[in-house]
Amino acid sequence: MTAVQEERTTEELKALAERADRELEDATAPEILRWAAETFGKRFCVTSSMEDAVVAHLASRALPGVDVVFLDTGYHFPETIGTRDAVEAVMDVNLITLTPRQTVAEQDAEYGPKLHDRDPDLCCALRKVKPLEEGLKGYQAWATGLRRDESETRANTPVVGWDEKRGKVKISPIAKWSQEDVQTYVTEHGVLTNPLLMDGYASVGCAPCTRRVLEGEDARAGRWAGRSKTECGLHS
Numbered sequence: 001m002t003a004v005q006e007e008r009t010t011e012e013l014k015a016l017a018e019r020a021d022r023e024l025e026d027a028t029a030p031e032i033l034r035w036a037a038e039t040f041g042k043r044f045c046v047t048s049s050m051e052d053a054v055v056a057h058l059a060s061r062a063l064p065g066v067d068v069v070f071l072d073t074g075y076h077f078p079e080t081i082g083t084r085d086a087v088e089a090v091m092d093v094n095l096i097t098l099t100p101r102q103t104v105a106e107q108d109a110e111y112g113p114k115l116h117d118r119d120p121d122l123c124c125a126l127r128k129v130k131p132l133e134e135g136l137k138g139y140q141a142w143a144t145g146l147r148r149d150e151s152e153t154r155a156n157t158p159v160v161g162w163d164e165k166r167g168k169v170k171i172s173p174i175a176k177w178s179q180e181d182v183q184t185y186v187t188e189h190g191v192l193t194n195p196l197l198m199d200g201y202a203s204v205g206c207a208p209c210t211r212r213v214l215e216g217e218d219a220r221a222g223r224w225a226g227r228s229k230t231e232c233g234l235h236s
Helices: 010-024 027-041 055-062 078-090 102-112 120-137 179-189
Strands: 045-046 066-071 093-098 140-143 160-163 168-171
Touching: 010 027, 010 160, 010 168, 027 045, 027 055, 027 140, 027 168, 045 055, 055 066, 055 093, 055 179, 066 120, 078 093, 093 120, 102 120
Parallel strands: 045 066, 045 140, 066 093, 140 168
Antiparallel strands: 160 168
């Protein structure tokens, strides 16, 4: 399948996103990703935190060799890096690893050690938000694994939205899925998942800012526990 990779203005992309959200709200995840592949071709990528590879797997079926972008913050669990390496080895994707401008040691030298404890918003901005902004420059659209059931802050996630900050179409093909839907897909297709999901972690981020969740907590409760912070800034 060869997509016509049109050059579109910001206004055209925004209008396209708004129309697609209306038209694709009731579509399945594969249908949404087929639309993305046909509409954007190689100007489309998937971002993955390597919590699981569900969206990467879905996208690889719609667009074999699709770019999968991973942010290596320097603070990941070894299991997360292992999941990334396994995805690259076994899936029909082009794995792209983005890194921050500074190593952890260089950041410590400039800002002091454990910036994530003192100013997690700045740490996320330096190690996640800025690298992603640079990494997405060549794309018109990007896909995420956001789901509405993950937390209150994600309850209104559109299946196709407009990323005003980056001027890109933002696609969340599994926004309507439940955790049970994710597990069913993983089981049916043998999709790779982060081993930490079997060890009490419901959402996997950087090691210093992630803990296991307690019974009854939502999936995001283990991220920045004890703080009002709920998002890293990539999706806000």
